[in-house]
Amino acid sequence: MATAEVRAIAADAGGRPRAVARSPLPAPVSPRPGWSEQDASAWWPAVVAALSQLADRLGSDRRSLAALSVCSTSGTVVALDGGMAPIGPALMYADQRAVPEAQAAQRSGAGRWESLGLRIQPSFGLPKWAWLLSQPEIGAAAARLAHACDVAVGHLIGGVPPTDWSHALKSGYDPQRREWAAEAMDALAIPARLLPEVRRPAEPAGRVCREAARATGLPEGCEVRLGMTDGCAAQLAAGASAPGRFVSVLGSTLVLKGASHRLIADPAGVVYSHRHPGGWWLPGGASSTGARALAAGFGNRRLAELDDLAARHGPARVVIYPLIGRGERFPFAAAGAEGFTLGDLAGEVERYRATLEGVAFVERLGYERLAALGAVADPPIAASGGGSASPVWNRIRAAVLGAPLVAKPAASTALGACILAAAGSLHPDLAAATAAMAVAGERVNPDEDDRDALERNYQRFVTAVIQRGWWPPEEGAATS
Numbered sequence: 001m002a003t004a005e006v007r008a009i010a011a012d013a014g015g016r017p018r019a020v021a022r023s024p025l026p027a028p029v030s031p032r033p034g035w036s037e038q039d040a041s042a043w044w045p046a047v048v049a050a051l052s053q054l055a056d057r058l059g060s061d062r063r064s065l066a067a068l069s070v071c072s073t074s075g076t077v078v079a080l081d082g083g084m085a086p087i088g089p090a091l092m093y094a095d096q097r098a099v100p101e102a103q104a105a106q107r108s109g110a111g112r113w114e115s116l117g118l119r120i121q122p123s124f125g126l127p128k129w130a131w132l133l134s135q136p137e138i139g140a141a142a143a144r145l146a147h148a149c150d151v152a153v154g155h156l157i158g159g160v161p162p163t164d165w166s167h168a169l170k171s172g173y174d175p176q177r178r179e180w181a182a183e184a185m186d187a188l189a190i191p192a193r194l195l196p197e198v199r200r201p202a203e204p205a206g207r208v209c210r211e212a213a214r215a216t217g218l219p220e221g222c223e224v225r226l227g228m229t230d231g232c233a234a235q236l237a238a239g240a241s242a243p244g245r246f247v248s249v250l251g252s253t254l255v256l257k258g259a260s261h262r263l264i265a266d267p268a269g270v271v272y273s274h275r276h277p278g279g280w281w282l283p284g285g286a287s288s289t290g291a292r293a294l295a296a297g298f299g300n301r302r303l304a305e306l307d308d309l310a311a312r313h314g315p316a317r318v319v320i321y322p323l324i325g326r327g328e329r330f331p332f333a334a335a336g337a338e339g340f341t342l343g344d345l346a347g348e349v350e351r352y353r354a355t356l357e358g359v360a361f362v363e364r365l366g367y368e369r370l371a372a373l374g375a376v377a378d379p380p381i382a383a384s385g386g387g388s389a390s391p392v393w394n395r396i397r398a399a400v401l402g403a404p405l406v407a408k409p410a411a412s413t414a415l416g417a418c419i420l421a422a423a424g425s426l427h428p429d430l431a432a433a434t435a436a437m438a439v440a441g442e443r444v445n446p447d448e449d450d451r452d453a454l455e456r457n458y459q460r461f462v463t464a465v466i467q468r469g470w471w472p473p474e475e476g477a478a479t480s
Helices: 040-064 099-108 110-116 125-134 136-141 148-157 182-187 210-216 230-237 292-298 303-313 348-372 391-401 413-422 430-437 448-467
Strands: 005-011 017-024 067-072 077-080 086-091 144-147 204-207 223-229 246-250 254-258 272-275 281-286 319-328 334-342 381-384 405-407 442-444
Touching (some): 017 040, 040 086, 040 148, 067 148, 067 230, 077 125, 086 125, 099 125, 099 182, 148 210, 148 223, 223 230, 230 246, 230 413, 230 430, 246 348, 281 348, 292 303, 303 348, 319 348, 319 448, 348 391, 348 448, 381 391, 391 405, 391 442, 391 448
Parallel strands (some): 381 405
Antiparallel strands (some): 077 086, 246 254, 254 281, 319 334, 405 442
16 A cells, blocks of 8 residues: 555565556645645555456456455554544655654653664654544544554454554554553553554464455455565565665655664664564665655656656756655654755756656665664665666666666565565565565666766755755754
8 A cells, every 4th residue: 555556466476476456546635734644535445446456357366365465654544433444534654743742752752762763753653643632533533543554454354453563663662572652652642442453564464354355356264464564565575685685665755775683773763673573673764755756746747758858868957855745754854844956947857857866865865874873785775666667767876876776666565565475375484485576676787977977966965955954864853
């Protein structure tokens, strides 16, 4: 479940796709600056539409489905009533409204968050759950707090869904102690009875119930296994799950994820570490910048043509920070951050080229932040997500990073969900499933002809970020 659509894929034990499907979701809306909401009542119908298409395309092979898993965007949360129906809107991953709640959560659990290397940000699920409950009509009717994936899992199994410790990390779950942060819940007036049960990713959540089977065409009794956040799932699909391996997931937003033997603690809280079911840690961060800058600035028109023109154009003469809306989460956390343009644009092609470069600059700054904390990416870096299907964008990114990429656009969140579903069903565990099912890719080396010009543009970008007070990240900045 992504921002724009629900994507479904059926894959075999070797990771080869057997069928794919997708169904659109309503676009998020912003009633006020810094707010981002989506109609959560549209989630299950979109899941049904995608799974029905998938089942139709599989035909009689649908009966051989062994298990499925659901993954969704990190930090997107909602309140549910006693019938597990959404109450009010979902607050999206980029929503920044819950600043006072984030500050209260940070103060109340400061010692715990320090041990986890976290600083609670307004974009996290925990403060947004508190904000939802503070609304009288929601607080009075709420029977459960949930993440986007939990809503789909609940419908699939026909009951109250558990959640996984990956989605729950930003909602106040401590993966070291395997418990909810009670002190933070008390400070935010979040009753324990509203919190979901938490289990390890890839563990069984239940089985497809009769009603869900009828609605989707999936076989009744098919096992439902818990997923991970979209970035973690795409990381699995890219095979970047061994310590030192990293992946850039360029979808609607840019997510950098890697694996480390130890938990990476960031005093500023812009880098956080999920826990792999195998015991090691998955440090990374999620920017509010990404491929949605193309959709916002250019729609769906002529992107392939613009790619070709941008390749021939060469490095831009202007620098763009292509942030849509207000507020950034990574590689720095600044609730007041806004996009900017340095220089005079000479037309649409240059604006497009500068937008591609701007995302690459954010990507490099993210890896520099990770390296400063001790999480160094061993080249080559895997590149997944829809944006990694663009050859010119990959060449720009490799040149900006000064390191080769291995483009794996097929390493999607949906394939990562297949890997999680296969762990314990088609394969003995998640490590075996990842080794067997992760995709290969095409190596992209840095273009030396563009390196100097892109380096100058990158330094202009960094200087502008420093002048605005966003870089380098400082302790406490995450909730400012």
